[in-house]
Each structure stands twice: as C-alpha cells, then as structure tokens.
Amino acid sequence: MKVRMLLFAVLRDIVGADEREIEVADGVRAIDLWNDLRATHPRIAPYERPPFTAVNQDYVKPETVLHDGDEVAFIPPVSGG
Amino acid sequence: MTFLTDDPIDQQALIDAVLRRSDGxxxxxxxxxxxxxxxxxVESIFYECWRPMAEKEMAKIAAEVAAAYPDAAIAFVHRLGLLHVGEASIVIACASPHREEAFSACRExxxxxxxxxxxxxxxxxxxxxxxxxWQGQ
Structure with a gap:
C-alpha cells in the first residue's frame, strides 16, 4: 500500500523534501516511518519520537497504524504566537 | 473566519468583530x-505554517475557549511570512460584559x-x- 508523508519547517530542510509518497507494508505504524528517517538523518536521530504526528490532519500517537492512502505528517516543535 | 493572514494584522477589525453593546x-x-x-x-522572524491543519486547530481552540467562557466573544489572527522587530505575529481580541472572562479567555x-x-x-x-x-541544530 501507499502512504504520503509530509514534512515541515526544520524537518523539511533536514530531509530535503516536503512530501514523499512511500510504498509500505500492511500494518506499518507512523513511528516506523519516523525511525526510517532517524536512521538516515543524524539530526533527526536524537528524537526517539516525533514531536507531533498527524494522520489525515488529526493529531495521533506515533504508534498509530497507517492505512492505504493515509497522509502522515511529522511536525517539528511548534513555535507560533 | 480565517485565522491566518499574510498581511499586517488589522487590530481594529478584530475589535469590531467581538465588541458588543453589552460588553464592559x-x-x-x-x-x-x-x-x-x-x-x-534577532532581526526578523519568518513564520511558516501548515495552513489546513493550523486553521483546523485554531477553529477548535476558538470553539473550545468560547464554550469555556460563554459570555466572551473571541477573535484572533496569526500572521505568516517575514516579520521584523516590533511587528505583531498574533493578535487576540476578547470582549465580555466583565473583565475577568475577557482576560481569562484571551490568556487561554x-x-x-x-x-x-x-x-x-x-x-x-x-x-x-x-x-x-529543534535540538541539535
């Protein structure tokens, strides 16, 4: 199945992409995609968990299981206001 | 209403949106x-946003704070893009018959x-x- 991963701000700059379509196995969790990012990007590696995770524009726990067509967003620490 | 703008925030428009004759x-x-x-x-700050999610979260905050302070009228806008020292990134206006609710809603x-x-x-x-x-820049 396929999911879409969105990255913003500092995460987008580190990874060098704001959006990726990824082919994943059934049962994959958001945190599994995060761990793939940690493995390939030393500046993400220290973060055992993403600061925020959203699936289809709702904040969720990173252990959330993804489904075909889901849009998963990894959100750096927010600093609005 | 929209909670995001790319332009300087119109403070008076926010006041006009909330203030009623019954407000003190x-x-x-x-x-x-x-x-x-x-x-x-710091010379300037660039504000970036995930617009659909931010609009959704801000609408949720507006609804929940309004429910918690039923006598208060609430409006707020966050500005995006490049801002320089002294410019407002967010303005929140809360009107209420009495000051306690207005202050509390605004803070919330x-x-x-x-x-x-x-x-x-x-x-x-x-x-x-x-x-x-972000830790470890």
Missing part, C-alpha cells in the same frame, strides 16, 4: 517580534495556540538563521 471589557493581546531570543540578537487562547497550532518560526540574526525549538 475588551482584552487585547499581541505577540510581538522582539530583538532577542536565548541570548542572541494564546497558551493553546503556542502548544498545538502547526506554525514554526525561523529566527534571523547577525549570526544567521535558525529554526526555533
């Missing part, structure tokens, strides 16, 4: 770009916006630019 109190809060952060000089809105709305700032100073909040 108007609390206004503005978050402003300051010239320093964590011991470093800013605290919640800072916690959950997907907006990020990149500060620029004499030494370069840096996203705020």
């Amino acid at each position: 109190a108007l609390a206004l809060f503005a978050g402003v770009v300051r010239d320093h952060h964590a011991g470093k000089a 809105v800013i605290e919640r916006v800072k916690k959950t709305v997907p907006i990020w700032k990149r500060e620029k100073g004499p030494d370069g630019e840096e996203w705020v909040g």
Whole structure:
C-alpha cells in the first residue's frame, strides 16, 4: 500500500523534501516511518519520537497504524504566537 | 473566519468583530517580534505554517475557549511570512460584559495556540538563521 508523508519547517530542510509518497507494508505504524528517517538523518536521530504526528490532519500517537492512502505528517516543535 | 493572514494584522477589525453593546471589557493581546531570543540578537522572524491543519486547530481552540467562557466573544489572527522587530505575529481580541472572562479567555487562547497550532518560526540574526525549538541544530 501507499502512504504520503509530509514534512515541515526544520524537518523539511533536514530531509530535503516536503512530501514523499512511500510504498509500505500492511500494518506499518507512523513511528516506523519516523525511525526510517532517524536512521538516515543524524539530526533527526536524537528524537526517539516525533514531536507531533498527524494522520489525515488529526493529531495521533506515533504508534498509530497507517492505512492505504493515509497522509502522515511529522511536525517539528511548534513555535507560533 | 480565517485565522491566518499574510498581511499586517488589522487590530481594529478584530475589535469590531467581538465588541458588543453589552460588553464592559475588551482584552487585547499581541505577540510581538522582539530583538532577542536565548541570548542572541534577532532581526526578523519568518513564520511558516501548515495552513489546513493550523486553521483546523485554531477553529477548535476558538470553539473550545468560547464554550469555556460563554459570555466572551473571541477573535484572533496569526500572521505568516517575514516579520521584523516590533511587528505583531498574533493578535487576540476578547470582549465580555466583565473583565475577568475577557482576560481569562484571551490568556487561554494564546497558551493553546503556542502548544498545538502547526506554525514554526525561523529566527534571523547577525549570526544567521535558525529554526526555533529543534535540538541539535
């Protein structure tokens, strides 16, 4: 199945992409995609968990299981206001 | 209403949106770009946002704070893009028959916006630019 991963701000700059379509196995969790990012990007590696995770524009726990067509967003620490 | 703007915030429009003849109190809060952060000089801040999610979160905050303070009328706008020292990044207007609700609602809105709305700032100073909040830049 396929999911879409969105990255913003500092995460987008580190990874060098704001959006990726990824082919994943059934049962994959958001945190599994995060761990793939940690493995390939030393500046993400220290973060055992993403600061925020959203699936289809709702904040969720990173252990959330993804489904075909889901849009998963990894959100750096927010600093609005 | 929309909670995001790319232009300077129209404070009077927010006041006009909330103030009723029955109100005796108007609390206004503005978050402003300051010239320093964590011991470093700041010249400007670039605000980036995930718009659909931010609009959704801000609408949720508006609804929940309005429910918690039923006598208060609430309006707020966050500005995006490049802002310089002294410019307002967010303005919140809360009107109420009495001051207590107006102050409390206003405080509640800013605290919640800072916690959950997907907006990020990149500060620029004499030494370069840096996203705020990421460990191990």
